[in-house]
Amino acid sequence: MAKSTIYLGNTLIVGLLQRDGKNKEKIKPNIKEDSIVERVMKYVAHDLVFLPINIEEMHWYLAVVNPKRCEIHVLGSLGPMSRDDLGHVLDGLKLQIDAALGVRDITDHKWPDLQVSLWPVVEQFYHRMQTDGCFSVSHMYINDFIPNLYKCQLIIAISTISISIIDLCRVMQTLSFKRKEWVPSSDPYPISLSLKNLQDILDVSRSMDVDVFNLAVRMLACDMAMYICGYRRHSRLRLKHDPKSLAKFFDDWPRSGVSFSECRLVVVPYYACGNFSMFVLDKHARMIAIIDLQIQKIAKTYDRAMDEIDPSWNDDIYDWNHIYLCLVPKTFDSCLTGFLVIELMNMWDGERIHGLLNVDSRLLRKWLLIEVLKSNFNESADNIPEDVRVTVCSIRNTYVEKYI
Numbered sequence: 001m002a003k004s005t006i007y008l009g010n011t012l013i014v015g016l017l018q019r020d021g022k023n024k025e026k027i028k029p030n031i032k033e034d035s036i037v038e039r040v041m042k043y044v045a046h047d048l049v050f051l052p053i054n055i056e057e058m059h060w061y062l063a064v065v066n067p068k069r070c071e072i073h074v075l076g077s078l079g080p081m082s083r084d085d086l087g088h089v090l091d092g093l094k095l096q097i098d099a100a101l102g103v104r105d106i107t108d109h110k111w112p113d114l115q116v117s118l119w120p121v122v123e124q125f126y127h128r129m130q131t132d133g134c135f136s137v138s139h140m141y142i143n144d145f146i147p148n149l150y151k152c153q154l155i156i157a158i159s160t161i162s163i164s165i166i167d168l169c170r171v172m173q174t175l176s177f178k179r180k181e182w183v184p185s186s187d188p189y190p191i192s193l194s195l196k197n198l199q200d201i202l203d204v205s206r207s208m209d210v211d212v213f214n215l216a217v218r219m220l221a222c223d224m225a226m227y228i229c230g231y232r233r234h235s236r237l238r239l240k241h242d243p244k245s246l247a248k249f250f251d252d253w254p255r256s257g258v259s260f261s262e263c264r265l266v267v268v269p270y271y272a273c274g275n276f277s278m279f280v281l282d283k284h285a286r287m288i289a290i291i292d293l294q295i296q297k298i299a300k301t302y303d304r305a306m307d308e309i310d311p312s313w314n315d316d317i318y319d320w321n322h323i324y325l326c327l328v329p330k331t332f333d334s335c336l337t338g339f340l341v342i343e344l345m346n347m348w349d350g351e352r353i354h355g356l357l358n359v360d361s362r363l364l365r366k367w368l369l370i371e372v373l374k375s376n377f378n379e380s381a382d383n384i385p386e387d388v389r390v391t392v393c394s395i396r397n398t399y400v401e402k403y404i
Helices: 009-022 034-046 084-103 141-143 150-175 195-203 210-221 242-251 299-309 336-346 361-374 386-393
Strands: 006-008 050-054 059-066 073-075 121-123 183-185 192-193 265-272 274-280 289-290 320-322
Touching: 009 084, 009 289, 034 084, 050 084, 073 084, 150 195, 150 361, 150 386, 183 210, 192 210, 195 210, 195 361, 210 265, 210 336, 210 361, 265 336, 274 336, 320 386, 336 361, 361 386
Parallel strands: 006 050, 073 121, 289 320
Antiparallel strands: 050 059, 059 073, 183 192, 265 274, 274 289
C-alpha cells in the first residue's frame, strides 16, 4: 500500500448514483457525457473510492470501494443492517462506468474488474458503536480503519479545511464590534464592505449585497488566468446612462493586463429586484448567451456605449443569435441568484459551461466569504482581527466543494 491513492466522493454525486441505480435508468449520451467519463476515469485511477451514503432522515455511513480486493467495505456505526441504498449506489456507479465504456476504451486503470455492482459487500463493524442519532465519520473511524500510510493526510485535510471553515463561520457570526471598513477597495471605483456586509453573506435569508457582488466580479475580472476584462457595471449607472460616462466602464480593468479590444466575450451581470442574472456577448460570433428567465432590454444602452468606445461599431445585438444554456442551475431561492451568477461567470467560456455547480446555499456562501476575506483587493487587511486572518490563511483551496 506504499503508493495507494484515495478518491473522496461527493455527497451530491453519490445521491445521483443512488437515484439512477434505484430507477435503473440507462444513461444516454448527452451534454454531461464528458463529465461522466472524466469522473469514471478518476474513480478507476485510484486505489480506494470513499462514498458517503445517507439513509434519509436516519443515518450516514461510509462505503469504501476497494478494487484490490474487489470488495465494498462498509463503515457504519450502527453495525450490520439493510444496505439497499448501497446497492442502488453501486448500480448507479455501474451505469456510469458502462456509459463511459460506450464512448472510450478504458484500459489504463488500477481496477482489475469493472463489474463493481457484483463485488461482495463486507461489513467492517459488527457491533453497534452508536446510541444516539448524530454520529458522523470522525477521527475514530480514520484511526480504526484507514491504513497509517494515508491516515495522517486525511486527518490533516479534515482538520485544516473543514474545521477551519466551521470555526471561521462561527467567529464571523458572533462578532459584535463594528469597524468602519473591513474590506475596502478603491480601483476602479470605491467599494467598502463592513462586518455587517460580511455577516450577511452567511445569512441564507438575505440576497447578495450589490457591493459584495461587484467586489466578487472585480476579483474575477482581474484574475490573469480568467481574462474576463470586458465587464463594466456600477450600481448607480443602470438607467438613462450618459454614453460617454458609460463608455468609461469598458476601459481596461486595472491589473488585468488585457485591453478591451483583445476580448471576445463581454460578460454583463444584471441586477433587478434582488435577483441577479447574466448575459454573455460574443463579439466574434454575434451571439448572446442569456442566463435568466426573462430577456432584459440591454441592446439600446449597450449600443450607445459601443458607439463611444468603438466608432466603427454598427450592429444591433437584437439581431444576434440568442441561446439559452443547458445545465444552468435552477433554484426557487431568489437569495441565491447572485452567488450562482458569480460562479457561472467563472464556468462559461462562450460555448459551454464547464463542470457542474453545487447549488448548496450555505456552501456557496461560506466559500465566497473566504474568497472575499482572502482577496488581495482589500486595502486595509489589518482591519480584520488577527484570529480571523490566521484562520483564513489556513484555508488554501476554495474550489474543493463548489464544483462537482
